[in-house]
Amino acid sequence: MKKIKVAIIGPGNIGTDLMYKIMRSKYLQMYLMTGIIESEGIRRAAGLGFKTATNSVQAILDDPEVQIVFDATSAKAHTMHAPLLKAAGKIVVDMTPAAVGPYVVPCVNLDEFSHVDNFNMVTCGGQATIPIAYAINSVANSEYTEIISALSSKSAGPGTRANIDEFTQTTSEALVVVGGADRAKAIIVLNPAEPPVMMTNTIYSIVKNPDEKKIVEAVNKIVKEVQEYVPGYQLRVPPTIDGNKVTVILQVEGSGDFLPKYSGNLDIINAAAVAVAEKVAYNLLKEGK
Amino acid sequence: MSKSKINIVDTTLRDGSHAVSHSFTVDQATAIASGLDKVGASIIEISHGDGIAGSSINYGFSITDEKELIKAANKVIKNSKLGILIIPGIGTIEDLQEVRELGASVARVATHVTEADVAIQHIRAAKDMGMMAVGFLMMSHMASPEKIVEQAKIFVAAGADYINLADSAGFMTPNDVRARVSLLKNSIDIPVGFHSHNNLGLSIANSIAAVEEGATYIDATCRGLGAGAGNTQNEVLCAVLDRLGYDTGMDLYGIMDLAEQVVEPIMKRPQVIKTGSLMLGYAGVYSSFLLHTYKAAEKYNLNPRDILIELGKRKMVGGQEDMIIEIAHTLSLKGGKNNEL
Numbered sequence: 001m002k003k004i005k006v007a008i009i010g011p012g013n014i015g016t017d018l019m020y021k022i023m024r025s026k027y028l029q030m031y032l033m034t035g036i037i038e039s040e041g042i043r044r045a046a047g048l049g050f051k052t053a054t055n056s057v058q059a060i061l062d063d064p065e066v067q068i069v070f071d072a073t074s075a076k077a078h079t080m081h082a083p084l085l086k087a088a089g090k091i092v093v094d095m096t097p098a099a100v101g102p103y104v105v106p107c108v109n110l111d112e113f114s115h116v117d118n119f120n121m122v123t124c125g126g127q128a129t130i131p132i133a134y135a136i137n138s139v140a141n142s143e144y145t146e147i148i149s150a151l152s153s154k155s156a157g158p159g160t161r162a163n164i165d166e167f168t169q170t171t172s173e174a175l176v177v178v179g180g181a182d183r184a185k186a187i188i189v190l191n192p193a194e195p196p197v198m199m200t201n202t203i204y205s206i207v208k209n210p211d212e213k214k215i216v217e218a219v220n221k222i223v224k225e226v227q228e229y230v231p232g233y234q235l236r237v238p239p240t241i242d243g244n245k246v247t248v249i250l251q252v253e254g255s256g257d258f259l260p261k262y263s264g265n266l267d268i269i270n271a272a273a274v275a276v277a278e279k280v281a282y283n284l285l286k287e288g289k
Numbered sequence: 290m291s292k293s294k295i296n297i298v299d300t301t302l303r304d305g306s307h308a309v310s311h312s313f314t315v316d317q318a319t320a321i322a323s324g325l326d327k328v329g330a331s332i333i334e335i336s337h338g339d340g341i342a343g344s345s346i347n348y349g350f351s352i353t354d355e356k357e358l359i360k361a362a363n364k365v366i367k368n369s370k371l372g373i374l375i376i377p378g379i380g381t382i383e384d385l386q387e388v389r390e391l392g393a394s395v396a397r398v399a400t401h402v403t404e405a406d407v408a409i410q411h412i413r414a415a416k417d418m419g420m421m422a423v424g425f426l427m428m429s430h431m432a433s434p435e436k437i438v439e440q441a442k443i444f445v446a447a448g449a450d451y452i453n454l455a456d457s458a459g460f461m462t463p464n465d466v467r468a469r470v471s472l473l474k475n476s477i478d479i480p481v482g483f484h485s486h487n488n489l490g491l492s493i494a495n496s497i498a499a500v501e502e503g504a505t506y507i508d509a510t511c512r513g514l515g516a517g518a519g520n521t522q523n524e525v526l527c528a529v530l531d532r533l534g535y536d537t538g539m540d541l542y543g544i545m546d547l548a549e550q551v552v553e554p555i556m557k558r559p560q561v562i563k564t565g566s567l568m569l570g571y572a573g574v575y576s577s578f579l580l581h582t583y584k585a586a587e588k589y590n591l592n593p594r595d596i597l598i599e600l601g602k603r604k605m606v607g608g609q610e611d612m613i614i615e616i617a618h619t620l621s622l623k624g625g626k627n628n629e630l
Contacts, residue, residue, distance in 0.1 A: 146346045148611045153404060164407045165381040185345055188378040192403040193604035202611035204346040237618045242588075245346065249615045 003029035004281035007060045009081065010072035011041025011052075013157060013259060014095055014266060018070050019045060020257040021274045027281035028274070032066060034059040057081045061088050067284065068277050071095060074159060075166065082118060091280050092118045093273045097166045103174045105130045106275040107225040114283065119276050122174045123167050124265035125149035125186060127272045128201045128233075131226050132248050133179030135218040136239075140207035140246065145181035147171065147203050150189045152196035155263040164188060181205065199252040199264035200236065204245060212241045219248060229275040230268050231255060295530055295537045296331035296506045298482065299523055301552060302358065303374050305514035307338035307577045309557055311351040315361045318353075320551050321511070322362035326369045328543035331506070332395050334372040335359050338516065338577055339608065340399060341373050341388055342380040347610050348577070356391055363392030370395045370421065376608065377407045382414045389418045397453060398444075399425035401606045402432040405443040412447035423482070424449040427607045430460040430573060434472040441477055451480040451506055456495060457607055459488030459517055459570040463498040474503035482506030485521050487513055488570025490562055492521040493529055500535065511548035514556060517576030518566035524548045565593050572601030581610045585617040595620055 006028045008015045015033065022030040033045035034053040046052045053059030060066050061084055069090045071078045078098040085092050094100060101118030104110055108131060113119065121127065129147040136142055149171075160167060168186045175184035191197050207215075219239045226233045232253030240247045252264030259266050302321055306313060318335060325333045337343030337355050344351040363371055372395030373388050385396060396415035398408040405424060415422040424444025429437060441452045454469055461469075466483065474481050483499035485492040485508070496507050509526045513519035524544045530537050565579050574597050582600075586593040599616045 144346075148347055148608075150609055150612070156407075158406075161404075161406045162410065164377050165383070165410070168378065168381055169383075187345065187347065187608065189606065189608040190378070190401065190404050190407065191604070191606050191609065192401065193606075197603075200612070200615070202347070202614075204611075206346070236615050240614075240618075247614060249611065249618075 002285060003027055004067050004284055005029050005031040005065045006068045007032035007034060007066040008070045008072060009034050009057055011035040011039055011045060012072065014270060015072040016041050016044060017258040017266060017270050018072060021270055025274065025278055027278045027285060032059060032063065057084055060090065066090060068280060070273060086117060093277050094118060094120045095273060097123060097170045103178050104276055105178050106229060106272050107131050107222060108134045108178055110276060110279055121269050121273050123171045124269040125167060125188060125201065126171045126174045127268045128252050129203050130174060130179045131222045132203045132219060133175050133181060133205065135222040136205045136207065136215055136246055137180035139214040139218045140209045140211060142181040142205045142207050144183045144206040145175050145179060146185045147175065147201060148187045148189065150191055150200045151265045152262045153190045153192035154196050155265055156190050196262040198262050201250050203248045206244055207246055210241050210244050215239050215246055229271045232264060292535050293505050295500060295535045297537050297539055298332040298334060298506055298508045299325045299330040299510060300334040300508050300520065301510040301514050302335040304338060304516055304520050305510045307516035308514050308519065309555065310580065311337055311349045313358055314353055315357055317555055318358040319361045319365055323365035324547035324551055326366045328540040328547060329538045330369045332370045332372045333366060334374060335362050336373045340376040340380050342384040356387065359388055359391045359393060372397060374399055375411060377411050379608065382411060385411065385414060389420060395421040397423040397425045399427050402426045402429045402437065402440060405440040409447045412444060412449050416448040421450045422448060423451050423453055425453045425455060427455045427457045428575065429454040429469060430456055430458060430465060434469045437469055438473055438476040441473055445477050445479060449479065451482055452477065453482035453484055453506060455484040456486060457575050458573045459486030459576055460573040461495060462491060463494050466495045466498040467502050470499045470502040470504050480505045484508035486516065486576045487518040488566045488576065493525055496521045496526055497529060511552035512556060513560045514552060517569045517579050518562040519560035568594050568597040572598050574601045575607045578610060578613060581613050585613045589617040589621040591617055591620055
């Protein structure tokens with residue numbers, strides 16, 4: 001069966017884990033890994049038999065075979081890459097908080113974007129909490145939603161650390177835009193405990209219609225949908241209703257493709273990104289492109 | 290050799306906010322800030338207990354917006370500096386800009402003791418705005434003196450004006466404090482400060498130990514108002530430092546009167562060491578977890594002690610109040626008993 005050729009810019013932890021996930025895909029073919037230096041990630045991709053380059057985005061622009069691009073660099077770099085990739089007709093899955101394109105959370109709004117050429121993956125905390133926020137809002141009407149994402153220190157890379165405000169600001173914005181709350185707040189906590197803690201997320205929502213049965217049903221349904229692309233996504237505390245406040249706590253265990261299992265935060269954003277790309281690839285294949 | 294000046298950093302209107310469940314009013318903030326300014330506090334810190342923008346479901350909503358409190362305090366502060374606390378991951382640089390415009394001139398940027406690098410941008414932003422910037426390491430009992438030096442140097446490189454060690458769990462004994470403060474003091478060129486909680490009844494002793502090892506900024510609150518068993522009691526600290534011959538620049542009778550006449554009537558309960566707060570200090574648990582733990586224990590019909598010991602075992606850090614609910618839920622499924630106790 002024909003597959004769509006994929007390139008990754010940024011051979012770091014995210015890029016490398018994406019590579020392993022893409023290797024398992026029915027619709028995507030891992031094809032090119034590109035970076036800026038001859039790094040460990042480049043060597044690993046070359047060792048697996050993939051094309052590699054060290055001239056960053058240029059290698060993709062020069063190669064008409066590439067149809068889908070994952071940008072795992074930084075918001076600043078992606079802002080420069082985006083117009084070039086667009087002009088070259090590539091479809092982009094943006095792992096950075098640049099938000100050139102719309103926020104996408106696969107089980108919530110992917111179907112709305114059939115003709116988008118740049119998808120933004122929000123943040124890891126956004127991918128973990130927006131499905132629940134969306135499910136609660138869809139049946140209970142959220143006035144205010146607040147999330148707390150706790151990550152193990154080891155799984156928070158230098159990019160996250162240097163731009164921690166981007167996490168809170170992007171996540172809270174997406175909780176409104178995609179999750180549907182009227183107002184939102186996002187908090188991130190890093191915990192250095194050894195052995196590393198699993199990514200844990202708490203979702204609180206103040207709602208207008210605290211109908212327990214409907215909320216529980218909606219949350220359970222969306223958890224199953226997320227589990228289709230993130231098997232380690234599970235509730236720790238089921239929807240608990242206290243007056244007009246709903247509390248849900250969940251844990252994300254990574255699949256351990258390349259990164260350790262405690263890095264559920266990296267796993268969920270990568271799994272979501274691959275789900276987006278697969279949908280795009282499926283449509284391209286269906287259209288015979 | 291004359292003893293160095295000890296700067297009193299009063300945090301009644303910040304850490305004390307936990308003990309009144311973030312209910313300070315404009316009138317209360319005005320009276321306390323104005324009193325502290327008159328008696329000679331170096332820095333008066335005002336924020337939600339979890340720092341600016343801490344008002345939330347997780348940490349409790351402020352009854353009065355902290356910005357209103359800061360604005361009111363700024364009107365009456367003449368000599369002291371007006372400070373705020375910010376915890377990156379909760380508050381942002383945008384929040385910092387807002388309070389800067391309202392008159393705050395000191396930004397204490399707090400991270401867990403091993404995570405200083407998340408605060409580099411906030412320290413730099415505070416300096417760019419012309420503020421005094423302080424690197425504040427929470428839960429410092431959880432790291433070795435060497436690790437603390439490594440983390441403090443990240444703050445120093447970012448431009449911090451002093452480094453504050455916080456015994457957020459009230460876990461340390463005076464020797465723990467001495468080891469950390471003395472190595473830090475000998476390893477960096479900027480001043481060192483210390484913040485304690487009285488969960489083991491050691492906050493005055495620990496503050497004195499810090500001072501004797503060279504700390505020159507000490508956090509305290511009137512009547513000890515603060516999370517857990519409270520903070521170092523300001524009026525007691527001033528009396529002890531005075532007896533030991535240190536200059537704090539504080540009016541001792543003035544701070545006694547302020548604590549008794551203005552702060553005490555506001556208090557919701559006496560700041561004594563009850564079982565819950567003793568457990569914080571014993572198990573090494575973040576002091577602000579206390580009141581949230583009582584609430585969860587009641588809701589899930591548990592003994593607060595069981596929740597606290599589990600929080601300590603799981604090494605939860607500041608800001609993880611949500612895990613109190615997770616642990617309470619898990620314990621209640623096990624029949625309400627922590628079997629390993």
